[in-house]
Amino acid sequence: MVNEHQESKFRNSRMNFDEVYFWTDTIKDWKHLLKQDKYKELILSSWKELVGRGQIVVYAYVIMPNHLHVIWELKEPNGKELPHASFNKYTSHMILKDLKHHHAAVLPFFKVDDSEREYRIWQRDPLAILMDSKQKVEQKIDYIHRNPLHERWSLADCPENYRWSSAKFYQSQKDEFGFLTHYANRF
Numbered sequence: 001m002v003n004e005h006q007e008s009k010f011r012n013s014r015m016n017f018d019e020v021y022f023w024t025d026t027i028k029d030w031k032h033l034l035k036q037d038k039y040k041e042l043i044l045s046s047w048k049e050l051v052g053r054g055q056i057v058v059y060a061y062v063i064m065p066n067h068l069h070v071i072w073e074l075k076e077p078n079g080k081e082l083p084h085a086s087f088n089k090y091t092s093h094m095i096l097k098d099l100k101h102h103h104a105a106v107l108p109f110f111k112v113d114d115s116e117r118e119y120r121i122w123q124r125d126p127l128a129i130l131m132d133s134k135q136k137v138e139q140k141i142d143y144i145h146r147n148p149l150h151e152r153w154s155l156a157d158c159p160e161n162y163r164w165s166s167a168k169f170y171q172s173q174k175d176e177f178g179f180l181t182h183y184a185n186r187f
Contacts, residue, residue, distance in 0.1 A: 013126045015084065020059065020073045020186060022140045023084065024127040028120050031109055032065040033095070040164050042094050043068065044177045046087050051179040055083040059137070059183040062144040062165035064153065069144040071137060071183070084126070092121040134187035141170070141183065 015021050027033045034040060040063045047070075050056045055078050061070040078086040096119055099107050110119045131137045148155035148162040159167035169180050 013128050015074055015082070015128045017074050017076065020071060020131040020137065020183075022127075022129045022131055022136075022144075023070050023072060024067060025070075025088065026067040026123045026126070028110055028112075028123050030066045033106075033121070034063055034068070035065045038098070039091075039095055042091055044179075046091055048177060048179040050078065050083050050087065053078070055086075057181050057186070058166075058179055059181055059186065060141045060144055060166040060170070062147050062162070062167075064147060064155075064164075069140075069147065071131060071140055071144070073186070088122050088126075092119075095121050134183075137183050137187055141166075145170070 015023070034043075043063055047056065047058050047061070051058055055074070055076050057073040057075060059071040059073070061068065061072075074083050077083070081089070096107075096110070099110070107119065110121060112118070112120045114120065129140075131140065145159040145162075145165055145167040147153070148165065149157070149159065156162035159165065160171040163176075166180055169175050170182075173182075
């Protein structure tokens, strides 16, 4: 059993179906693994698949070099798994497969001493924050769309010029990757 002190050092990652959450998932040890577009495309295709199956609704996102933020709603399980668990499992498997074939020198950075697995791509403590008002959703959308502009990253000159976020969708209503739902349809 986990005591109160131990539990407090972990972030809340629990999510319920039919509620909207701001969710942050981080690459193990904050490594900049997601710099490569192929991994960003993998993340987007995974979300698109889960949306297509009716298991999630994605309202906004940004994929940064070492983490991602998404505002989403879990709708139904993916078999016996929660959709976010399926997302992490699938993307981890595919990234590891690619690393083994094309970037073997990077693998030791993701090795773990764990009885469950040999490697870990995503940190164990994703953050889930309930978005129970339009105001909260709008604040978080603004935050994630401005993330690439932060001086630490300087990935774009304006939010809509960063391809790996939903900012362009909210500016032009064009969904390049074909899986977004406007938050106004929910709030």
